[in-house]
Amino acid sequence: MGSLFSKSIFKLFTVVCVLFLSNSVFARTVDAENVINVDSNILFLIWVAICICLVLIMQCGFLLLEGGMVRSKNAINVILKNFTDIGLGTIGFWAVGFGLMFGANSSGWIGASDFIPSGLNAGDSLDLVYQIMFAATAATIVSGAVAERFSFLPYIFAAFIITTIIYPIFGSWAWNDAGWLNELGFHDAAGSTVVHSIGAWCALGALLLLGPRSGRFSRKGDVHEISGHSLPYVALGGFMLWFGWFGFNGGAVADDFSNLGTIFLNTHFGAVGGIAGAIALLAITRKGFYMTAIVNGALGGLVSVTAGCDVLTAPYALLVGVIGGFVVVASTNLLNNFKIDDVVGAVPVHGFCGAWGTLAAGLFYSGDMFNVERIIAQLVGIVACMVWGLGTSYALFWLVNKVSPIRVSTRIEQRGLDISEHKEIGYSDFMTTHVKADS
Amino acid sequence: MSIEQKIVYAGLSRMTDDRTVVKNAFEYWQNNLSGAPFDVVTVTGKLVKFLGLNGGEKKVLMIALHAASNKAEIELDEVPGFILGGDVSDVSDDVPETTNPMINYTPHYQITHGFVKGLVDSIRRKGAAAFAEVDEILRDEGLPDVDVEVSKLISQNGFSDQIVPGTISEAECRDLAHSIYLLIIDVIGPVDADTMVTDVISMLMKSEMAGRFDPSSLL
Numbered sequence: 001m002g003s004l005f006s007k008s009i010f011k012l013f014t015v016v017c018v019l020f021l022s023n024s025v026f027a028r029t030v031d032a033e034n035v036i037n038v039d040s041n042i043l044f045l046i047w048v049a050i051c052i053c054l055v056l057i058m059q060c061g062f063l064l065l066e067g068g069m070v071r072s073k074n075a076i077n078v079i080l081k082n083f084t085d086i087g088l089g090t091i092g093f094w095a096v097g098f099g100l101m102f103g104a105n106s107s108g109w110i111g112a113s114d115f116i117p118s119g120l121n122a123g124d125s126l127d128l129v130y131q132i133m134f135a136a137t138a139a140t141i142v143s144g145a146v147a148e149r150f151s152f153l154p155y156i157f158a159a160f161i162i163t164t165i166i167y168p169i170f171g172s173w174a175w176n177d178a179g180w181l182n183e184l185g186f187h188d189a190a191g192s193t194v195v196h197s198i199g200a201w202c203a204l205g206a207l208l209l210l211g212p213r214s215g216r217f218s219r220k221g222d223v224h225e226i227s228g229h230s231l232p233y234v235a236l237g238g239f240m241l242w243f244g245w246f247g248f249n250g251g252a253v254a255d256d257f258s259n260l261g262t263i264f265l266n267t268h269f270g271a272v273g274g275i276a277g278a279i280a281l282l283a284i285t286r287k288g289f290y291m292t293a294i295v296n297g298a299l300g301g302l303v304s305v306t307a308g309c310d311v312l313t314a315p316y317a318l319l320v321g322v323i324g325g326f327v328v329v330a331s332t333n334l335l336n337n338f339k340i341d342d343v344v345g346a347v348p349v350h351g352f353c354g355a356w357g358t359l360a361a362g363l364f365y366s367g368d369m370f371n372v373e374r375i376i377a378q379l380v381g382i383v384a385c386m387v388w389g390l391g392t393s394y395a396l397f398w399l400v401n402k403v404s405p406i407r408v409s410t411r412i413e414q415r416g417l418d419i420s421e422h423k424e425i426g427y428s429d430f431m432t433t434h435v436k437a438d439s
Numbered sequence: 440m441s442i443e444q445k446i447v448y449a450g451l452s453r454m455t456d457d458r459t460v461v462k463n464a465f466e467y468w469q470n471n472l473s474g475a476p477f478d479v480v481t482v483t484g485k486l487v488k489f490l491g492l493n494g495g496e497k498k499v500l501m502i503a504l505h506a507a508s509n510k511a512e513i514e515l516d517e518v519p520g521f522i523l524g525g526d527v528s529d530v531s532d533d534v535p536e537t538t539n540p541m542i543n544y545t546p547h548y549q550i551t552h553g554f555v556k557g558l559v560d561s562i563r564r565k566g567a568a569a570f571a572e573v574d575e576i577l578r579d580e581g582l583p584d585v586d587v588e589v590s591k592l593i594s595q596n597g598f599s600d601q602i603v604p605g606t607i608s609e610a611e612c613r614d615l616a617h618s619i620y621l622l623i624i625d626v627i628g629p630v631d632a633d634t635m636v637t638d639v640i641s642m643l644m645k646s647e648m649a650g651r652f653d654p655s656s657l658l
Contacts (some may be wrong), residue, residue, distance in 0.1 A: 217623030224628030
């Protein structure tokens with residue numbers, strides 16, 4: 001009897017509480033004068049600011065990925081190249097590159113205004129910083145590919161030219177409203193070709209001139225693996241890049257944010273598809289489930305989905321990512337067959353996957369799939385990027401090499417670039433090589 | 440003199456001070472076992488039977504042979520002449536059983552000689568195929584950026600510690616060390632080569648000559 005009474009009181013108490021709370025807390029009287037209207041423009045600005053931070057985190061990702069993939073005696077060198085890519089690249093892109101890319105473009109080939117921009121409003125300032133991040137991303141792709149034998153000073157000069165001239169000029173073709181590729185119907189939402197492929201073809205231009213690391217390919221044709229000093233760094237770097245990529249692609253969102261969900265979903269599916277594709281091809285070829293190959297597979301999937309992140313449906317985003325994973329593994333072997341030593345797999349991930357992703361954006365364009373005209377526009381853009389990026393970068397590195405050799409001596413390569421070029425050792429407590437800073 | 444001879448001598452001389460026993464056992468090994476690939480367990484077993492060793496002596500011999508086989512050749516004493524062919528009684532107690540044949544050479548020569556010897560031993564331990572490949576490339580192509588004297592010795596001796604001329608200068612030592620390094624990385628890859636070079640330099644840092652010529656300056 002007592003227990004039944006307690007239960008009844010408890011039930012009554014609960015009902016009273018719910019009624020009271022629902023009237024006093026959850027059911028507000030709407031006072032029209034006090035409703036806060038959030039300006040959608042402000043929301044967009046805040047979102048761009050967040051994207052800028054996320055893309056900057058991608059620089060951390062590149063630093064860890066590239067740093068982990070090189071030997072410990074070269075870790076500082078590749079890290080510093082990442083720092084200078086954004087440090088000096090910012091200055092060049094702000095002063096000249098932004099104008100070349102987004103300035104008044106009457107010819108359709110090159111912008112010719114808005115140099116050294118200043119006094120910009122909030123939106124334009126944020127847009128400038130966002131574009132700077134993209135430019136730095138393109139340059140930093142080169143640093144990983146050419147690691148362990150590219151001399152520091154010639155590198156930072158070349159990277160400056162890439163961010164200031166090479167990248168923006170192609171960008172003006174594709175992303176300037178009056179650009180000739182843009183007018184052709186070329187679609188690259190967030191830069192599979194404009195950012196990633198340009199960076200990769202510039203890297204390839206350097207690799208062709210630089211040659212492989214000493215001992216990488218024997219005279220008999222053997223491929224000697226040179227494993228990185230910290231594969232956990234590589235994995236962490238891969239995850240940071242994945243994280244940042246939501247900002248990289250997220251900036252392609254429509255003004256009303258209507259496609260933000262699509263972009264996020266496609267970005268994520270690109271990465272997971274890339275992992276699945278890489279694992280599948282490694283299993284088929286029985287090469288072993290290399291961690292670096294699978295991480296690169298994820299990145300290749302992300303690059304692949306970037307061009308069409310706003311126009312793909314989820315199943316096709318996944319498919320594009322899977323094929324991106326295949327492309328990474330297959331093209332890595334291709335480079336080895338041609339004795340091209342790409343330390344981090346930049347050309348497979350950013351070049352070949354960038355091309356594939358751009359083509360895929362045309363093939364699987366939602367609501368307009370397999371449109372031949374669109375596909376042709378994509379192909380023209382892919383080829384134009386390769387010709388421009390590879391041609392100009394090869395010429396640039398060739399010229400730089402005439403003034404200051406881009407390749408360090410074999411003695412410096414053996415000692416390590418950290419101690420030779422920076423007089424510092426990254427892991428002084430753990431180094432086993434015996435090298436003097438002044439030798 | 441091969442490294443196996445030095446290992447056997449080191450093991451036997453650790454086990455006993457009796458020169459006659461050492462000489463007899465060494466001769467037994469030389470005549471019956473030196474043609475086969477060196478294996479500590481097999482050699483120990485045969486010597487135990489030959490000498491009639493007890494369990495404790497067997498253990499000492501096996502441990503000593505193991506320890507010696509894990510050392511680089513430069514760390515092992517030369518086998519004395521009386522073991523190889525002389526009479527036990529020929530050796531005076533006042534004369535050291537081993538003499539350093541390089542005592543009159545410059546410090547940088549000795550360190551470079553030790554460096555080359557260390558790499559030769561390391562490549563040999565890596566496998567016959569790797570050693571043969573290095574030797575073949577060296578004989579066919581020589582080494583770039585080295586002295587004419589060195590080139591002559593290379594064509595005569597192939598990949599061995601005999602390619603370091605006694606008159607080599609310090610700068611030539613560095614050139615030779617670097618050229619050999621480049622050759623080795625082509626055959627075994629840069630990661631293994633770096634490890635090998637680091638181990639050899641670390642070993643040389645413990646030698647007496649390290650105080651007079653820094654082995655790391657070869658790199």
